[in-house]
Amino acid sequence: MAKPLHDYSIAEAGALLRKGTITSTALTEHALDRIKMIDPLISSFITLTRERALADAATADADFAKGIDKGPMQGIPHALKDIYATAGVRTTCHSKLLVDNVPAEDSVVAAKFKAQGAVLLGKLATHEFALGGPSFDLPFPPARNPWNPDHIPSGSSSGSGAAVAAGLVRMAMGSDTGGSIRGPAGYCGTIGLKPTYGLVSRRGVFPLSYTLDHCGPLSWTVEDSAIAMEVIAGFDPQDPGSADVPVPDFHCKLGAGVHGLRLGLPRRWFVKADGVSAETIAAIDDAAQTLARLGATIEEIELPDYELFIACGRVIMFSEAFAIHEKDLQTRPLDYGLFTYLRMSMGAFVTAVDLTQAMRLRRELALAVNAQLKSCDALITASTLAPATPFSDVNPNNPPTFPVQAMPFNVTGNPAMSIPTGFSKSGLPLSMQIVGRAFDEPTVLGIGAAYEAATNLYLRRPHFGVAKAA
Template sequence: MSIAVPLHELSIAEASAALRAGEISSRMLTENALQRIFGLDPAISAFVLVTADRALADAEKADAAFAAGIDRGPMQGIPYAMKDIYDTAGIRTTGHSNLLRDNVPATDSAVQEKLAAGGGVLLGKVGTFEFAIGGPSFDLPFPPARNPWNTDHFTGGSSSGSAAAVAAGMVRMAMGSDTGGSIRGPAAYCGTVGLKPTYGRVSRRGVFPLAYSLDHCGPLAWSVEDAALTMQVIGGYDPLDPASAKLPVPDFTEKLNRDLSGLRIGYTRKFYIENPFLTAEATAALDAAAQQMAALGAVVDEVDMPPFEQFDACCRVIMFSEAYAIHETDLKVRPHAYGRYGYQRLISGAVLSAADYVQAQRLRRELTAFVNDNLLSRHDALLAPNALSTAAPFSDFGPDASRWGGMLTGPFNVTGNPALALPIGFGANGLPLSAQIVGRPFDEPTVLQIGSAYEAAVGVTKIRPSMPQAAKAA
């Protein structure tokens, strides 16, 4: 393999092949990544902590393992970053909050354990909304991440730093979490791939919770293949996570590079077509994506969903009830330690009753049964909207917590199905547009197959944002 492109342009698969062929070293990849971070991040604010010494030490270990003929898998020697709610032993984990500003965990989260055991190179911690809910805020210990496509615009949340770091080419993969869309929303607004695996597929042990029954852990990456390779390392049963599914880990790459012949995809067009936040360019991009999937061999037909408002209310009642239960003591004892947005969102759970929560969980079962027993019994996957417009500017956010519209991600936290955020084009303002592919429970390989086939045909993920600082950092 000839290294004919800048190192940061190599995918995980390409970098792994070059590492194993001896054409590059992990130290080279790591030094290149650190150079890009130091050159680009002052304008992006994706990282809240760069662990340069740790990264170089990890790289040396990976190179030594390669030299000794030891192969620990696809992430060996590959630099990555962790959302700052994942515990990292001996490395500060703050939740982007003053409440945990000096928190240094003694142990790693389960995902960090797996990435380290797989020979990955930890570059540092990337920003989030406060406790994965309060943002984009300017009254926290670190500034909010900015969108690399236009730094006047926000990234979506809460895996804001993860999306910004990947989009800017500082890392190939950064871990995120998703409770109501916190992987897929930032992936949509920053033009990256983002995978919310099936609930229970990836352990959440050692990840600060937002809502126990909705939280998912998954990767944001530059390509579908990179997401699949990451899943091969981080997926699997964890007896110390009560929600972890005791199922074998599939080959997440098995169905990549296939066409879509024989697949049936349900297009949920009616689910969003009357949404007031929908833009004409998002409609056109989603329709074009459906047509492209049909051209790749799939049977694509429109399907009906229950009203979005039912999913949305269900998700929010469960999320805010569970989040308030987690934060109740701190909200009462030291409310001023929270940022304004974080406090306002979390305190809303105080007005919800046990009856509200029970009714939401009852509705959740009905909605989940409809998606799985009705739609996905007749279709291999669903094509659904992700964001209905491009990312808003920071100027749209006032002093009080607002709910930005046009995100249709929460329904699949309610159901727990795997969902892949997939770039599908750009708005007239040059900012990304996105869709999501939703699959049957624990059928991530088919979701990734569809995403990979579309990605190869359209090539949107080969386009990176143009940043003035990039020339100095390359």
């Protein structure tokens, strides 16, 4: 082959599968071998479904041989954050409370991938219940950053970000309540798309916050996220938050470029933020200049204070998380990791007045963001504010806060995608965020694809010093 199998995107691998140049079994065996060699260094997988994966691959190969084509994920290995229910495969939420939990039914997302003939490699590490981490007092170790395993991969979709960056999978599913897709994407140098609220069903995904939770993909290329969205998007009448709207054509703007687009840049948000690095600011400014050279108009804009979005989102998230976990927090508190328990317990102190005011403020903040998007086609802003934090900086007695500016678009529900902008002097990824109008993922993906093509940052992979894995 012209390059290692793990470097072929979903689109590239799919074309080769349909030509008969490669088989799904070969892709899957290569992935399993790579996981065996590399995952001990980064702990991205909790459960490896080797037999299931080989069986899925054999079925896909047989279907291709019969001329049966179920869609772009057919025969493609993937993995799921371990909060997605999988029939017959344990779903632990990285927690002692569910360490032996084996669901009887698939989540909607898992079922959609299965129906299209995708190959399930396994379940990926997360922060406990998508909130508490990175922790060493849980049944499984925390995932590590492939660019430097001494550093965290952010969270809570930590295993998803690490596995994609390491080339173990082309695409992995994550969830995002306050940045849990975009944070790992930013720290690990991948694409991470939080779709519009309600565009992807969350049924069968263990909830953290009913009104803030989003499901979305992390991938190595923008096009691969578009392919994943093509499979998983759609109305689900059994998900109360699902939106009954037409599913967009996620590919329609991938080659359209950015010429003539107006992009808003809320620069004051991140240049004055606590924890922001000079390298992050310079990388975003350079990205804005790149987009301008490609034909976009960049306009500095003002949004409400970032702290308002954070306060609003946290009040809602902690109150809803506590409501979900109240019984177990009261009867099994010692079965939670310390970070999870401390974070969840904050919800017990949120009053009805607090929650009412947060819900009112949420509407005002959404109106302010969408007012800017009436004159701008999209916004570009920070995703992560600095390179990945080392594990040594995490206080084992105090839940860490990560410099990630993602919560605003959980509050508003707008689609938002993290995309790499380069690397720090220490060799760790830097990133920015592209934010669009509700249900306008095609524009977000199109801007990302244009920037990706102009920079070719996806050509650089973490190096593990393992000759067979390269």
